[in-house]
Amino acid sequence: MDERYEFKKIEAKWQKYWEENDSFRTVENPDKEKYYVLEMFPYPSGKLHMGHVRNYSIGDVVARFKTMQGYNVLHPMGFDSFGLPAENAAIKHGVEPSTWTWDNIHEMEAQLKQLGLSYDWNREVQTCNPEYYKWMQWIFIQFFKKGLAYKKENPVNWCPSCQTVLANEQVVDGCCERCHTPVGKKNLSQWYFKITDYADRLLANLDQLEGWPSKVKTMQENWIGKSHGANIRFQIAETDLELEVYTTRADTLFGCTYMVMAPEHPYVLQLVEGTEYEQPVKEYIDRCQHMNEIERTSTTNEKTGVYIGKNAVNPVNGKEVPIFISDYVLMGYGTGAIMAVPAHDQRDFDFAKKFDLEIIPVVDTEDPSIDVNDLKEAFAAEGTMINSGKFTGMNNREAIPAMIEWLASEGIGEKKVNYKLRDWLISRQRYWGTPIPMIYCQECGWVPEKEENLPVLLPTDVEFTGKGESPLTTSATFADCTCPRCGKKAKREMDTMDTFLDSSWYFLRYCDPKNEKEAFAREKTDYWMNVDQYIGGVEHAILHLMYARFFQMALHDLGLVRDEEPFANLLTQGMVNKDGHKMSKSLGNVVSPEEIIDKYGADTARLFILFAAPPEKELDWSDAGVEGSYRFLGRVWRLVYDFVAANGAIGEEKFQIRGDEDKKLNYKLNETIKRVTSDISGRFNFNTAISAIMELVNEMYRYNKQKEINVPLMRHAITELVTMLAPFTPHICEEMWKALGHEESLVKVAWPVCDESALVKDEITIIVQINGKLKERLSVPSGLSKDELEAAVTGSEEVGELLAGKNVVKTIVVPGKLVNFVVK
């Protein structure tokens, strides 16, 4: 052991050791309890950032801790390596997407290894690897065969700059998430997954996910957006058509003063054809084409719309109300038409004010500050029905089912459930993704590629110009093929898969990453799944986690996996900030992991990140904090160095407690073991665990100041200290462990167990009196305060019996001696 803490030398040495000894290799072992800890795999951008370091340090502590506790731990890593940046690099720098990606993967592997993370690298997967995407294609085909994949023409979000379709979630404030260009619409034939078939199960299962943060569950719930309401049909006057609307407020039917259809509603053109309204209506529809859903439904937008020259008949009272089209009603939700109730819906209220339409209140309130006959804004709260025929006087919540029942009995409406969740648009007009393994035949339609022909490989004879359709269309070899069913000439699908598919099952492939015959063997996933602890950023709270849950459920229904849910426990780590802002390139406040590792070492970087904040909270980067962590490790190093220098690497293992100082140290040691164990295993409070270890180190230094120390006891304390610190700062601990005379690596050393007997405080006997007369002798822990002693005595069984039925008027407590109860 060197006198100085030479972190560079130590870290390189142990990283090499772990690699050469395959220290983190995991194999299935039915005799051992498994533990699967998973961190979200990165996109190989080429450089790790502090967010990664945080995510992976958290996971590594869990993995190493569980290993030391005796679990058979699966802790894999890989790369989510398809996606747009590789293609952009090809356009910009002329480098092949695969070359660019693989270079980045290798660079990031090296960086991850520099952090000393305990991954089983034998299980690494890369989603751009044909060995992986072969099975991605196979899964697609299984979904297709099950009716879960279909193709449909639809107006889609189109980024004119990236030349690609965007999912709704990739549209941020009306602009492309990646390049910030305003997004337009385009009609395209696209592949979809029927995730809506799973809406109810995805929602219902959230209840079982006790190990998930409730905020994530709420976000998923809102995304699924289950809505209970009714469909109601209105006759369109002077036509044979009925206009069906969806409403969650059937109680407000009497307050409907106009109707609104989505501009894309199929009836619209038919209703205005040949009338004076045709021209303005068509112009309005045209305008809406250039807006996206977010703009259209914004509550702050000035309302726009056009009267279409037709009226609808309110079925409850026969009243005719005008029909408008407006962008605030979307074709993709409910029926694409609404009954407007301006008194009780804010958007309808704004629209009615703008177009000077009637406002009829149908729910009244006792709130004196609101006059429903002169509303300043829509009144959306609960109240008593008014102006509503036979429903007048009812509570409006109760009026909803009553109204629906009446509508149903008249045959003009019925209960209806809707979801916000849409089917998942999965095709992309891009090159660097998994080719969709489908073939179009003039005779047979869409036919999956034969499974024995998988993978459908990405061709390399393509051009990257950044213009026009997908680069795949420039390949001379890719498109032409024969129909797997009839053998005639056919064409391959040119679209590739959304990369969210790749990340929807990688956790299953980790269980069986080398399998060449199956995506994963059932016996392997049965052993390892589900993931005991999943760790990642909260930015994936909705999409990735929803898609992965959907995949798991669909694969479960196909009999390919046992569980319906993939992730038992979820930890969403907080952001890494600097000076109160998220670390980001655009703010110029990025601290690179490389620079910290170079200056202080990986152990310091890990320790700082784990110590600075609880995992779920935001972490503020602090140079002083990093310095402090570094100094602490230096302090531990010196403690161990001095001890070994004075007493030798090997010595007596058994120790005896010889006096108060020994007792104190042993107490502190076991208290720390207990604390650290529960802090790590419970809520992952690594920060408090580390601070307990720091206190222990202080206590050890204090103990060392005595003239003569108990060497076996100190050796024991140092051994336990190094063991406890190992999951946090593994390199330095391996080195100290070796210096303490151990041949084996620390990786599989058993986690320390608290010796409860060390935590028992000495007992003393005190006297219990009633009205000054000795009644009892009680044994209590020494050193109790006045209040503690009174509580201990009053709470004891013996004294409870003595005092039964008596009225204590006063209690006299003499700590360490007696308690006297004065009773009447």
Ligand code: ANZ
């Ligand atoms: C009448 C009414 C009165 C409404 C009232 C609300 C309040 P959620 O909860 O999101 O399901 N709506 C229905 N379809 C729509 C569409 N395609 N585009 C825009 N808005 C639509 O909301 C359902 C409510 O949103 C429905 O209930 C309807 O307005 C509107 F005091 O009907 B309501």
Ligand code: ZN
């Ligand atoms: Zn774009």
Ligand code: ZN
């Ligand atoms: Zn065919």
